[in-house]
Structure formats: structure tokens, C-alpha cells
Amino acid sequence: MKRYVVPPLGGFSPTGSRWTGRLKAVLHALVCMFFFFFGTTAHAEFRFPMPEFASGYTHPPVHVPGPSNMMVGWDIVVLLSTLTLASIFVLKHRKRREIFLLTLFSMIYFGFWRNGCVCSVGSVQNIMAGICDPDYGVPLTVLVFFSAPLIFALLFGRVFCAAVCPLGAIQEAVAVKPVKVPPAVEKVLSVFPYLYLGLAMLSVAMGAGFIICQYDPFVGVFRMGASFSMWIFGGLMLVLGIFVARPYCRFLCPYGVLLNWCSKLSRRHATITPAGCIQCDLCADSCPYNAINEPTPSEVPETREQGARRLGLLLLLFPVLVALGVGVGCLLKEPLSRMHPTVRLAERIAGEELGRYAETNIESEAFRASDTPNEKLYAEAMEIKEGFGIGRKWLGAFIGLVIGCKLVSVSILRKRTDYEPDRGTCYSCGRCFKYCPVQE
Amino acid sequence: MNKNTKSGRRDFVRGAAAVLIGGAVLSAGRSRSPRLVWQIDPAKCTQCGRCATHCVLAPSAVKCFHSYSICGYCDLCGGYLRPDAKNRNTGAENQLCPTAALQRKFIEMPYYQYTINEDLCIGCGKCVKGCSVFGNGSLYMQVRHDRCVNCNECAIARACPSDAFKRVPASDPYLLKSDQERRIV
Structure with missing residues (x-):
């Protein structure tokens, strides 16, 4: 940073006659007048000399309050203890009320009290930024916020979603009249989190900003302040959340993708029944998230050969889907690269040079003031576009693979004799516990 | 098995x-890295006015700072007076600041001290622009850390046209223009 030459403190003459004071006044006024009219041509470090005060005046101190958010150490403690408590409530106590109270606590603490930042959902971006850019330092808090919920998911399922995540908590709090979403719709919409995750990772890798934070619908509610469009988005999500429980978690949350994978492998997981399932059917409609898998019918609807043939066809479809994804990615080169501010600026500057815009905007004015040659900006923008060119293909291939996996997962018939929570999508919210008539 | x-x-x-x-x-x-917080590099700031409008907080966490040790204490202050001011006095019609947060006090002939009322300042940067165009640049924008909630990605940093926002260590969270300033926390 540019440091300014500063005259030493003190040294103000303690005495001075009235006449010298008057003389100084006239001189100062003259200097001021001179610069007021010709000021823009002067390029001195300081236009006006620092005055020497006759009255022994010393200037007041500058108020530099320290960061108020210094409770980050506590955040780690609270995160780990709420995760532990949530695991105990879900796996041992099995009481919806306790889980819900912990959810409310998390909403108030992580959301309204700590203003929803940094959260685990957003921490994915910091981790990606840390991996891509060796100079990007990731603080310990963020590392813990990223890894702790995943480790807990590997051990106990998605207890983080159940009672710790503030974004999940606020949706859980408004979900008063949940309706069932048709499973087919649910399956289709559940591709979006993968797309969102892929886009966010691409954006971070290219240095185009943290889109998960930018489009976080509830952080504005926690802070009681957001842009108009984000208020609308957050408000819509909350209103929708009354009927479609946890719309963000199910159809958008990018961190939920990782939790889903980890939870599928979980060592222990919440069960609907405390002992053995008696197939009474009572819990079947209790889950607003379509996360209860019904027992498979005793007679198989198709022969083994038919199933194998379909699976083979789907596996053959994989390369087609991936190629299709890459193709769609290729089509999206321009809009994707426009996520990056430098590309947008370069296009704006080029447009202005070509006379496409009547006026300059704030960005182009700031760029022109910085005296950077246009060619440098264009070269930088081209390099970024290049990077997006590779990234979008990976993104397309990833989405193709995801769709393929989803198709395979709906086509495979797994033998189940009991009602079981789907380990990947179950949020361990505990709604189904009270529907089970079996006593421990 | x-x-x-x-x-x-x-x-x-x-x-x-x-x-x-x-x-x-x-x-x-x-x-x-150590714990980092957001701060404005005054050398890069172009006073576009977005600090006042793009912060997640209302009013913004960015406010004007004044380094007294590099101030000229001018009567004719480019930060205080509108360019088309009729008179050099404290009349509201003469003031550049939309909220009258920049306050003027007579010290001795011909010097005036300019103080920022932090409760009133909205961080629009009008006075900063005035002071850098006609003045020593002793007025400049800084993120006030008693207000800043330190978002993962600062909303103003995203909107900043001159890339003036950067992360600095929380132990030294201000980029003051002068080292000679007495600081109170």
C-alpha cells in the first residue's frame, strides 16, 4: 500500500502574535483560492501544508474499533457440541421435540446472533479456493465448519441438517403444513444441487466470486437486510417452505450433495423404529421429504433378465449422457464466462470503444482511472474465458454423469423388507419417530 | 459371511x-492464515458511492475516516463545502455531506477542524471525493469493524469497481493513511 509522507507530530509553536496569525490566514486563504481554481493541475503529495497551531491545539485521536465478531473460537465449540447433541437426540433419545428445540437454538445462534456467516454451506467455496489458490489462506474455523458436519455424517447420518444448519433450521421452523411432492418430481429436482455445486466450484476456481453466498436466500433474513431481489427470493423460499418442507435443502443446497454422499456411508443412522419393523404402514406418509423407502413387494414385477437388460442399456447411455453434458457445456461458453467480473468489464470496455454504449458506467470509469492499457484487460479476459472453456466441459460431463447415476438408482430394485429411511436424503428430523407403534 | x-x-x-x-x-x-477481515485500500478507492448502497447492513459498515495529521485545516474545504457553495459557512445549503455528518469547528485563524459524526455518516464518500480532488486526501473510506459482520464474501467487495477491498489481518484491521494518528479503540 502506498504510504503517505507525514510530518512529525508536535512542533506546533506555542506562541504567536495576532499579526502572524492574520498573515497566516491571508496566506492560507490565498493558497486555498489558488488551488480551488487551478487545483486539478497540482500533483503534489499534499496540496496544503499541515498548519502550525499557535494555540497549542493537538488533534483528536481517530476511533478505530476492533472487529466485533471475535467469537470465532466459540463458534467451533458450539458447532461441535450441537453436532454431538444432535447425534444423541437422533440416535439415542429419539424425541422430535428435543431435536426441534436444538434446531431453534441453532437458528438463533448461528443465524440471528452470529449473522449466518461463516456457514458450512458456504465453506465449500473457501475449501475450493484454498485448493486452487495456494496463497488463499483458509482460517481454522472454516476448515472445521467444512469437515465436522461431513465427519458426523459419515458416523451418524445428516444430523447437521437435522439440528445445526441455520439455513435448514429456518426452513424447519416455517414448515407447518408440509405436503408430499411426487417422488418423480423430487428425483428430477434433486439434480439441481449437483448443478449448483458444479457451478459454484467452477466460479470459485475461476475467481469469479462465491455464488453460494451471493444467492443465499436466508442470510438476508438473519441480518435483517438484503437487496430487494434477495428479499423476494428469501421470502418466496420461506412461503414455499410452509408447504414444501425445506425447498432449499432439497432442491438447491450444494453442501447437501456432499452430506448425502457421506450419509449414504454412515456408520449408524437414524431408524424409524426403535426395535423391529412390523410393517404396519403407519410411518409411510409421515416424511415430508420423500425419504422413507417402502418395503419391496414380495413378487418381483419383472424377471431378472429384463432388469439386467435395462441396467445394461442405462450403462450404455452413460457415455451418451456425458457427451451430451459436454456439448451443452460448450454451448454455454459465453454466459458462463460472463460470471467473471473481468470478462464483463472487458466486454463493456470493448463495447464502449466500439461506440455501442452511449455512456460510461462506474466500472469502466474506475478502469480508465487506473491507467491500465485496454490490451492487458482483453488478454486477461481471454485467459479467463479459456479457463471457463475447460471448466464448462468438466461441469457438463459431471452433470451428465449425475443424471446417469440418478437413472440407474431409480431403475435398480433393492430388496427391502422394512420401512427404512433413505440414508442419503433423510435429514434425521425425527418426524417419523412418533408414528412408530413399536416400543423399545 | x-x-x-x-x-x-x-x-x-x-x-x-x-x-x-x-x-x-x-x-x-x-x-x-491468521483471522482476516475486510478493509478498503484508500489508494485504490474511487469513491463511486457503492459502499453506501451495497453493504448487507443498513446503514453501511463503511464510514468516512479522517486522518487529522495530514489535514490542511482549510477554511475552504473541498470535503465540507459543495463546489457551488455560496458561502463558506455551516449553512446546510453549503454542505457537501447529505447527512451533515462532517462537522466543522473553528480552531484559530484561519484553521478549522473537521470531525466525522460516526452515527450520522452513511459512507457515501462524497466528502472523500471532494477532499481528494481539492485537498490533502485526509478524508477516506474505511470499514468500521464494530459494525462489519465480516461476510465470507463481502457484498461491497463484489460490487467495488476498483478492486479496493482486500482482506487484512484482524490484529491490524485498518489501513490508515497516516501512521502519526493517535488511535483509540
């Missing part, structure tokens, strides 16, 4: 996932 091999495979995949998470964390955390 079948069940055992299945659970063994599951354990293995779980272990692999744990190693993957650990690897991601280690790789991301290889350059550990």
Missing part, C-alpha cells in the same frame, strides 16, 4: 471418504 464382507466393504469406502475429506482440508489449509 456375505454380511461380513458387505460391512467390510462399507467400512473401507467410509475410510476412503474420511481420507478424502481430510485430504481436501489439508490441501485447502496448507497456507494457514
